Amino acid sequence: MKRMRRRYLSLLMCGISLLLVSCGNGDPKGTQICESQWYGNVCLMEDGILYKNPDTDRMEYFDYHTKDYGPLCAKPNCPHASKECESVFLGQKAYFIGRLEDRWYYHTADEELGGSFRSCGLDGGNDKKIGEFPYIHDGSFGSRVLFYGNSCIFAAGKDYFEEETGEWTGTSSGIYRYRLDTGEADILCPEKTYMRPAYAVYGEYGNCLIYTEYNGEAYALKKKNLETGEEKLLFEDKSIGLVWLDGNLLACVSFKDANSKILEINLDTEEQSEFPIEENTGDIFWTDEIKVYIAYENRADGKTWCQTFQYKDEDFRLIREDELDDCFVPYILKDNMLIGRLGGNNYGLAYIDKADFLAGKENWTLLKPES
Numbered sequence: 001m002k003r004m005r006r007r008y009l010s011l012l013m014c015g016i017s018l019l020l021v022s023c024g025n026g027d028p029k030g031t032q033i034c035e036s037q038w039y040g041n042v043c044l045m046e047d048g049i050l051y052k053n054p055d056t057d058r059m060e061y062f063d064y065h066t067k068d069y070g071p072l073c074a075k076p077n078c079p080h081a082s083k084e085c086e087s088v089f090l091g092q093k094a095y096f097i098g099r100l101e102d103r104w105y106y107h108t109a110d111e112e113l114g115g116s117f118r119s120c121g122l123d124g125g126n127d128k129k130i131g132e133f134p135y136i137h138d139g140s141f142g143s144r145v146l147f148y149g150n151s152c153i154f155a156a157g158k159d160y161f162e163e164e165t166g167e168w169t170g171t172s173s174g175i176y177r178y179r180l181d182t183g184e185a186d187i188l189c190p191e192k193t194y195m196r197p198a199y200a201v202y203g204e205y206g207n208c209l210i211y212t213e214y215n216g217e218a219y220a221l222k223k224k225n226l227e228t229g230e231e232k233l234l235f236e237d238k239s240i241g242l243v244w245l246d247g248n249l250l251a252c253v254s255f256k257d258a259n260s261k262i263l264e265i266n267l268d269t270e271e272q273s274e275f276p277i278e279e280n281t282g283d284i285f286w287t288d289e290i291k292v293y294i295a296y297e298n299r300a301d302g303k304t305w306c307q308t309f310q311y312k313d314e315d316f317r318l319i320r321e322d323e324l325d326d327c328f329v330p331y332i333l334k335d336n337m338l339i340g341r342l343g344g345n346n347y348g349l350a351y352i353d354k355a356d357f358l359a360g361k362e363n364w365t366l367l368k369p370e371s
Contacts, residue, residue, distance in 0.1 A: 034148035034204060038096040040139060040341075042349075044332055045099060049339060051349050052094070053369075056080075058087040059094070060369055062349060064334045069349075069367045074123045086124025096137055096154070098147030105147065105180050109136055117178060131183025134158070138173065141212065141219075142242060143200035150181040153188065153209065155199040173198045175211060177226075188224065189213065203245035205267050210250065212240050221252055223267075235263055235272075244286045251286035253277075253293070262286070262293060262311075275311060282306070285330040285340075290354065292319075294329060304344065310358060319360045328352065328364055342366055 036045045043050035048063045050072060058080060059072045071080045071087035083089045090097060094106035102122055109115045115134040120127040135156035137145060145154040157173025175189035188209065192198040198214045208223040218239035224231045235254065240263075243252040248267045253260060262275040262284070279295030286292070291311035298304050306327040308320040320328075324344035331340040338357050342350035342364060352364035 034146045035100050036098040036147045037203070038098055038137075038145035038147075038154075039142065039331070042331060043097055043099065049331070049349065050097065050099075051367075052091055052097075053348075055348070056091070056369060058085075058091040058369075059097070060087065060367075062339070062351075062367055064337070064339070067351075067365075070369045072124070086120070089124070090120075096145045098145060098152060100147055100150070100180065105130075105152065107133065107137065109134075117180065117183065119180070130180060133176075133178060133185060135173075135176070138171075138197045138200075140197050141200040142202070142244075143197075144202060146201065146204060148204075151177050151179055153177045153201060153204075155197065155201050155211070157191075157197055160193075170195050171197055175199050175201060175209070188226070200243070202243045202250075205245065205248060205250075208267075210243070210245055212243065234265060238263065242281060242284045244284045246287040249286070249288060251284060251291075253281045253284060275316070277309075277316065279307060279309070283329045287333060290330070290333065290338075290358070292330065294327065296324070319358060320362075322362075326362065328357065328362075330357070 036043050041052045048061055051060045051062065053060050060070060061072045062069045071085065072090065073080055073085050073087045075085065078085050080087055083092065090106065093108045093110060095109050097104055097106035103119045104122065105117065105119045107117050116132050117130040118127060119130055135158050137154050137156045143155050145152055153175065155173060155175050157171045159171050160169045161167060162169050170193050172191050172193040174187050174191040177186045177188050189199055189211070194214055194216065196214065200212045202210045204210065207227060208225050210223050212219040212221050219241070221234045221240040221243065222231055223234060238254045239256050241253040241255055243250070249264065250267055251262055251264045254263050260277050260281060262277060264273040264275065265271070277293065280297065281293050282296040283294040293309055295307045296304055304324040306322055306324060307318055309316040310319050328342050328350060329340045330338045333354065336354045337351050338354055339349065339351045341347040349367045350364040356363055
């Protein structure tokens with residue numbers, strides 16, 4: 001396995017294995033593609049996932065095809081135990097990270113490096129500062145960071161506090177495009193201040209940014225043409241929560257008058273469908289092949305349980321019911337293999353065959369680094 005990982009990292013450093021991925025989670029379907037995207041604690045790419053592991057404090061890489069998994073480090077005999085190791089350095093310093101061609105680009109906001117964008121080679125060498133950026137990306141509601149061309153797009157904001165008491169008074173947030181070649185930032189959606197983040201970014205399709213915007217009462221789902229600036233509301237009179245984008249297929253959870261629905265829209269034809277649901281939805285994974293949502297419930301025994309439902313044959317069916325530590329949430333589907341998070345707060349990465357997951361089996365493989 002170590003030999004396989006060194007061989008893979010060697011290819012990675014040469015830039016041979018770099019492919020492009022659509023801003024959804026399947027094969028490229030749209031006219032605008034991004035090379036990588038940050039989501040939660042992972043960077044999703046066409047050939048693998050980079051995982052910010054909270055247990056090891058490292059960046060660790062999983063190759064979809066070889067199933068090789070380990071620290072993002074090419075140094076021979078490295079113990080991966082200090083910031084001299086690039087996997088540890090990035091695990092501690094990078095707030096989010098993405099890959100463009102033969103370099104990693106990341107944002108840091110710690111006291112040592114300050115609020116800035118930096119980049120390094122795929123082997124961790126030639127680390128350099130690109131420019132200042134003081135605001136912090138907010139990953140609330142599944143908001144993503146999109147890397148493509150020479151730019152990244154993300155929602156970010158700044159918290160405000162009362163000077164004397166230190167009480168939080170609100171968050172000012174906007175959607176930004178940071179130019180990684182020049183170190184300059186454009187504001188794509190104007191800053192707004194509320195007692196919550198105003199925006200969440202979900203992807204691009206047809207050169208349009210897909211995002212939600214808070215209007216003081218609810219979150220509206222919109223698309224914005226990045227060339228003309230034209231905006232369009234995708235669903236009228238809907239309060240939008242979770243959003244999932246897979247190529248031209250977009251699904252989201254709508255909350256209105258205590259009634260929840262999953263709304264689906266084809267971004268090419270604008271054809272819409274509705275799927276009523278009863279449970280309190282916490283996660284969604286929605287593609288042409290698999291339509292799944294996961295509901296969470298805090299029960300009288302003090303434990304959190306999750307129920308996984310699949311839409312099939314014009315109805316939802318329960319395929320799993322688990323305690324939180326055994327709940328599997330898919331991130332991406334590759335070669336009939338689902339890769340995602342397993343468990344609750346201290347989750348890890350795991351994978352399982354698509355057919356086994358839909359059959360309610362639990363023979364997933366939890367990824368564990370060798371050292």
